[in-house]
Amino acid sequence: MEHIEAVLFDLDGTLIDSEHFYYSNWKPLLAMHFGLEINFDDWIRYFAGHTLVRNVQFLKEHWGIDTTEEFMWKETRAAYAKADMTKIALMPYAREILDALQQAGKRMALVTSSYQTTVDTVLGHHGLLPYFEFFVTRENVEYAKPNPEPYLQAVALLGVANEHVVAIEDTSTGLKAAQDAGITCIAVSRQAVERPKLEKASHLVENLLEVSQILLSSHPS
Structure with missing residues (x-):
């Protein structure tokens, strides 16, 4: 080239x-708050590469999960901070x-x-x-x-x-x-x-x- x-x-x-990092933080949140269990292939297939806004909408459309961007932003950011992104x-x-x-x-x-x-x-x-x-x-x-x-x-x-x-x-x-x-x-x-x-x-x-x-x-x- x-x-x-x-x-x-x-x-x-x-x-x-970072996809394993994001998956490891989203997985327990989805299970705890909504009873949704996902594996890593699910994460790659349905969530990876998309924005938070899109993923919140996807949760609603495909699993009937009624949550908000604000709630998921707060929960995921808290999880990321605790997990330490420098790792x-x-x-x-x-x-x-x-x-x-x-x-x-x-x-x-x-x-x-x-x-x-x-x-x-x-x-x-x-x-x-x-x-x-x-x-x-x-x-x-x-x-x-x-x-x-x-x-x-x-x-x-x-x-x-x-x-x-x-x-x-x-x-x-x-x-x-x-x-x-x-x-x-x-x-x-x-x-x-x-x-x-x-x-x-x-x-x-x-x-x-x-x-x-x-x-x-x-x-x-």
Whole structure:
């Protein structure tokens, strides 16, 4: 991909191994307050990559759970604080791909449905904030992924033509947002329940090392 000038990274499940963290905090809340039992595959299939607003609506539509965004925000944030988000590990090869892209002179930014506080807490803990030119977070947009607004905003901030930008995503939500914004998307996931939904990506790989090899290949793709 010699023509690529900028790489836009998703955060959760792409750069940081946060889906188990979120699942481990949502699971007991759903069981305690609503009697709903979910497993990790359920989390990936139904909740991962979506906003709190969407997940609250999904609970109501699919399980008849009548709760509010305010209640779930309060409960989940309290759980996250107690669990300590700094314990969230990086995905394999996350630091290595950022180093490699930086050395290759690629511009990098983060496009996430998480809030800036989460970005600062987790990436700050790992010392990765300086790699990114800017951050498009949940509070920066009216409509989060799968709406293309976050990626449209990122491309506008870059000032680079779409064909010179690539997005790295791990969910169908992010893939749709990137592609609807006219951006090439590489999907990276080892989740069996998610991979079939990522087949429309330009590449579908299992880890960030493979992403790095694609991006820094000496042969045009």
